[in-house]
Amino acid sequence: MVTSEPRNRADRRRLRTRAALLTAARQVIGSQGVDATTIQDITDAADVAKGSFYNHFSGADAIVRAAVEETLAELGETLEVLTEPLRDDPARVLAVSLRHTLRACVQDPTLGWFILRAGDLIEVGDIALGAYGRSDIRRGLESGRFHFDDVELACTMIAGSVEALVRRRLKGELPPEAEEALAAHLLRLLGVPDGDAQAITEEELPPLGDPRRTEHEPGPAQTNPDPRRRS
Numbered sequence: 001m002v003t004s005e006p007r008n009r010a011d012r013r014r015l016r017t018r019a020a021l022l023t024a025a026r027q028v029i030g031s032q033g034v035d036a037t038t039i040q041d042i043t044d045a046a047d048v049a050k051g052s053f054y055n056h057f058s059g060a061d062a063i064v065r066a067a068v069e070e071t072l073a074e075l076g077e078t079l080e081v082l083t084e085p086l087r088d089d090p091a092r093v094l095a096v097s098l099r100h101t102l103r104a105c106v107q108d109p110t111l112g113w114f115i116l117r118a119g120d121l122i123e124v125g126d127i128a129l130g131a132y133g134r135s136d137i138r139r140g141l142e143s144g145r146f147h148f149d150d151v152e153l154a155c156t157m158i159a160g161s162v163e164a165l166v167r168r169r170l171k172g173e174l175p176p177e178a179e180e181a182l183a184a185h186l187l188r189l190l191g192v193p194d195g196d197a198q199a200i201t202e203e204e205l206p207p208l209g210d211p212r213r214t215e216h217e218p219g220p221a222q223t224n225p226d227p228r229r230r231s
Helices: 009-032 039-046 060-086 090-107 109-117 124-128 133-143 151-170 177-189 194-201
Strands: none
Touching (some): 039 060, 090 109, 090 177, 109 151
């Protein structure tokens, strides 16, 4: 997300503290889920005094909501920019969004587990569908690129498949190749011919790099992280 340059040292310190609290919230929620997360858990993980927490957030619900909204914005806006040149082909837009979402969640396990464990507040499938997911699917149906008569059912099936694959990849139960395989399978589910679906998902993936994203740069993949382990 684009933010204005802090005007002085106090502003910079305030932004660093807020960022540390949000990073800690993602870590703790990813470890133990929303309902089990307390403000004390977050401030302990951030190494920030509990009193300072209230200079930034009114309570636990506020920081959870901020963490969710900023996570959605960071990845969602990046995918929107990335897929804009592909908008004439809904199949390519969907494939790129799916593959990048899967890769980002696996390469950054903190991000992956946070998205999976944030409950009803965030859906990994909605991120994977991209900024215009439903409209792209409708456009694909209208143009004849897709052949599936229920948009909401298609979105539900995509979302469920992506969530399940992210969970199993984070646990080390599936190889990296499963990400492309799932994207190809979902394109075929929408009626894209087998050879075309395979070719699209084997295309070189455009880089996801975006200077606005500073808190979730991809790190080394973890083979079998324990989601219950506290940070």
